[in-house]
Amino acid sequence: MAHEGKAPHVGSALSSVDLLVALYFALMKNDPAEPTASDRDRFILSKGHGCTAHYAALAERGYFPKSVLSEYAQDGGRLAEHPSRTSVPGIDAATGSLGHGLPIAAGMALAAKMRDEKHRTFALLSDGECLEGSVWEAAIFAAARQLDNLVAIVDFNRWSAMDRTDTLLEPLAVKWTAFGWLATEVDGHNFREIVEALESVPTVPGRPTALIARTVKGKDVSFMEDDLEWHYRPPSAEDLARALEEIGASGEGLPGGRSPA
Amino acid sequence: MRSAFIRGLTALAERDDRVVLLTGDLGYKIFDDFTARFPGRFINAGVAEQNMVGVATGLALEGFRPFVYSIATFATLRCFEQIRDDVCYNDVAVTIVGVGGGFSYGANGPTHHATEDIAIMRTLPNMTVVCPGDPVEAELAVAAGASHGGPLYLRLGRAGDPVVHHDPPGFQIGTAIKVREGTDGALISTGGMLPGAMAAADLLEAENLSCQIISMHTVKPLDTAALEACCRETKTLFTLEEHSRIGGLGSAVGEWISESGESCKLTCFGTEDRFADTAGSQDYLRQQHGLSAEQIAQRVMERLGE
Numbered sequence: 001m002a003h004e005g006k007a008p009h010v011g012s013a014l015s016s017v018d019l020l021v022a023l024y025f026a027l028m029k030n031d032p033a034e035p036t037a038s039d040r041d042r043f044i045l046s047k048g049h050g051c052t053a054h055y056a057a058l059a060e061r062g063y064f065p066k067s068v069l070s071e072y073a074q075d076g077g078r079l080a081e082h083p084s085r086t087s088v089p090g091i092d093a094a095t096g097s098l099g100h101g102l103p104i105a106a107g108m109a110l111a112a113k114m115r116d117e118k119h120r121t122f123a124l125l126s127d128g129e130c131l132e133g134s135v136w137e138a139a140i141f142a143a144a145r146q147l148d149n150l151v152a153i154v155d156f157n158r159w160s161a162m163d164r165t166d167t168l169l170e171p172l173a174v175k176w177t178a179f180g181w182l183a184t185e186v187d188g189h190n191f192r193e194i195v196e197a198l199e200s201v202p203t204v205p206g207r208p209t210a211l212i213a214r215t216v217k218g219k220d221v222s223f224m225e226d227d228l229e230w231h232y233r234p235p236s237a238e239d240l241a242r243a244l245e246e247i248g249a250s251g252e253g254l255p256g257g258r259s260p261a
Numbered sequence: 262m263r264s265a266f267i268r269g270l271t272a273l274a275e276r277d278d279r280v281v282l283l284t285g286d287l288g289y290k291i292f293d294d295f296t297a298r299f300p301g302r303f304i305n306a307g308v309a310e311q312n313m314v315g316v317a318t319g320l321a322l323e324g325f326r327p328f329v330y331s332i333a334t335f336a337t338l339r340c341f342e343q344i345r346d347d348v349c350y351n352d353v354a355v356t357i358v359g360v361g362g363g364f365s366y367g368a369n370g371p372t373h374h375a376t377e378d379i380a381i382m383r384t385l386p387n388m389t390v391v392c393p394g395d396p397v398e399a400e401l402a403v404a405a406g407a408s409h410g411g412p413l414y415l416r417l418g419r420a421g422d423p424v425v426h427h428d429p430p431g432f433q434i435g436t437a438i439k440v441r442e443g444t445d446g447a448l449i450s451t452g453g454m455l456p457g458a459m460a461a462a463d464l465l466e467a468e469n470l471s472c473q474i475i476s477m478h479t480v481k482p483l484d485t486a487a488l489e490a491c492c493r494e495t496k497t498l499f500t501l502e503e504h505s506r507i508g509g510l511g512s513a514v515g516e517w518i519s520e521s522g523e524s525c526k527l528t529c530f531g532t533e534d535r536f537a538d539t540a541g542s543q544d545y546l547r548q549q550h551g552l553s554a555e556q557i558a559q560r561v562m563e564r565l566g567e
Contacts, residue, residue: 085351093322094350097342103312104347107319114281114301114325134343137312144307 001052003240005073007081011218011230013053015157015188016124019213020057022194023122032062035089041119042092042108046101047126047155048082055079055088063090099132101125102152106142109150109208120201122151128160130169136179139208143180148202151209152181155188157217159228176210188213220247262418262453263360265396267291269403270328274299277407279324283317285310285331287360310335314343314355321353326407332366333359333375333416337382348412349387356406356413357382362392362452363503363532364546365419371536374546375416379451380508382414383481391434392416392502394455394476395425401432402478409434418453419543425455425476435479437487443473446565447491448557450501451477451510454530457547458501460554461561468558470565472499480510485517492518492525499528499561503552506531528564530557 002010024030028041045054052072059066068088071077078087082096093104105123112119129135142150158166169175176183182204186193194213201209217231218224221243235243271294274280282295283304296303306313310331317327329336336359337344348355359378366373383390389409393399399417406413413434430438440455441462450458455476462472473495475487491498498518500511511529518527532550547553551560 093318094346097346099311100315100343100347103315103343104319104322106312107316107321108323109319110304110316111320111323111325134309134311134315137307137309138315141306141309141312141316 001055001069001072003235003237004070005081006234007052007073008232008234009049009052009081010235011159011224011227012047012050012126012157014219014221014224015215015217016047016050016155017053017219018189018191019124019153019155019194019215020053022191024057024061026191026195027198028122029119030061032089035063039117039119042105042121044093044101044105044108044121044123045083045095046105046123047098047129048095050126050155051079051081051083054083058088058090064088098126098129099134102135102138103141105152106138106145106147106150109142109147110145112149113145113147120149120151122153124153124155126160127154127156127158127165127169127172130154130172131160139176139179139181142208146206147208148204148206151198151201151211152176153211153213155215156212157215159217159231161231173210173212176212180207181210182207183210183212185212185214188215189219222246262393262396262399262422263291263420265400266358266403266415266417267295269400271295271298273404273407274302277326279326280407281320281325281327283313283327283329285313285335287331310340311343314340314357315347317355318343318347318351318353321348321355322351326354328356328358330358330360332361332373333378334361334373337375337378337414341381344382344412345385349385352387352411354410354412356415358415358417360417360419362416362418364543365453367543367546368540370540374537376503376505376532377508378414378416379480379502379504379510380512383508383513385412387412388481389413389434389479390416390481391479392452393478394450394452396422397424397426397429398432398438398476398478401429402434405432405434416452422453423456425459435482435484437484438476438478439473439487440476441472441474443471444495445470446472446497446499446561447475447495448472448499448501448561449475449477449488449491449510449514451480452503454501454503454552457552457554457557461557464554464558465561468562470562472561477510480513483513483517485521488514488517489521489523492523497526497565499530499564501530501557503547504531505534507534526564528560530560
């Protein structure tokens with residue numbers, strides 16, 4: 001997608017792939033045949049710039065044909081570099097500007113409480129996003145409203161667009177705890193840890209859950225891992241072939257995918 | 262207008278259980294009755310307008326009809342991006358209620374003067390902008406807004422605004438109300454300037470000048486049929502708003518004239534491009550910006566005599 005669309009943010013997408021797989025294939029109650037079912041778990045990609053991973057997860061899960069992925073970042077295509085609500089099934093809200101997703105997710109979680117519905121709402125945030133004040137406005141609100149059906153997952157890949165984030169944010173779990181959340185730290189590439197941390201949500205009655213997921217930007221592609229360059233650089237044909245070879249994918253059948261050279 | 266709004270909202274909440282009221286920690290005691298009647302549907306979201314608008318969006322995505330209440334400056338400026346990206350881009354039925362349009366909060370100073378809100382709200386795709394002219398219109402606007410079903414900005418005056426409509430007018434979003442007939446000029450007013458327009462028209466009548474009065478309560482979408490009629494019947498249009506002359510009703514009407522090919526004269530009354538540099542009541546500040554009934558009548562007379 002990023003290669004064909006000449007689009008950036010590959011590193012940000014790769015750091016959250018494992019989290020999305022855990023959510024869509026293990027944790028969330030979701031049915032591609034009924035993408036707006038009232039009892040589904042909700043998902044908001046607050047780090048909208050990482051949407052290629054979300055589009056891919058939705059397509060893999062069966063929300064829409066994989067051929068739609070070739071429309072990413074193309075003139076007239078449905079899939080923009082930040083998701084819109086009406087683009088494809090499975091997008092619960094448009095995102096793109098940071099700091100918006102958690103308040104929206106809190107509103108959805110509040111709606112469930114008001115109607116005594118049991119589904120959960122998950123929001124995936126970037127670490128750099130946690131510098132937005134609105135994230136903490138929502139954190140205060142959700143704890144005060146006892147939204148134990150709300151989960152904030154922070155993709156802590158230690159990079160924002162210009163700089164390291166850990167020097168600004170640490171100790172991040174302590175901050176969420178201080179705001180009244182049940183905060184857990186996991187390896188964001190370890191399915192067992194992710195699933196164990198979230199499978200029993202609401203874990204503590206009355207408390208929203210924060211999952212601090214330690215991740216690697218550009219995960220599993222050696223020349224992209226932990227390299228900020230890949231926040232910006234669209235992969236060339238050679239980059240793509242090499243990356244696909246490293247992750248063991250042929251790329252066949254995938255839009256933009258190529259067989260290894 | 263504030264009490265009329267709450268009356269309208271309470272009546273609406275009675276028949277529509279999707280109605281939820283969120284406040285940014287403003288409206289001490291005025292929501293007591295609403296809260297007592299609908300305890301689960303009143304949310305004081307605290308002094309956190311960005312989160313409040315995001316939460317309202319989440320509620321609306323789930324089928325609720327949230328009304329978000331704060332002072333007009335805080336309700337529109339602090340959370341402008343949330344209104345744009347969350348409410349308007351997702352195109353959900355959230356009503357942003359800004360109390361204290363224009364200089365309503367007079368001596369509180371420019372931080373509390375809402376003189377850019379109409380301009381910025383009307384730039385947003387999917388947004389409807391409604392500025393009732395008196396408490397009667399405000400109450401009617403609540404029900405009309407709820408059935409409208411999309412993003413809406415409702416700009417109110419304050420407590421104790423004078424009543425203009427002694428018989429309730431027909432109220433439809435996007436349809437201006439002709440309050441008075443006239444042939445020499447048309448005073449097209451939005452928001453709390455309506456009583457001022459009435460007083461100015463009275464003064465002009467004493468000078469044998471007949472001005473019609475239009476309450477253009479909806480600034481977006483603009484009632485262009487009503488404007489066409491004004492041009493046809495009077496040839497001389499005056500817009501009145503307690504809002505910057507940049508970007509508000511006057512600009513909207515001017516944009517329409519320039520594109521419509523209508524030939525008519527337009528004079529825009531509004532606030533000047535500066536912050537108030539002294540304390541002062543709403544009436545005092547209106548005077549400082551040429552918006553008293555006497556100043557309006559004087560200027561209209563000059564223009565009609567040209």
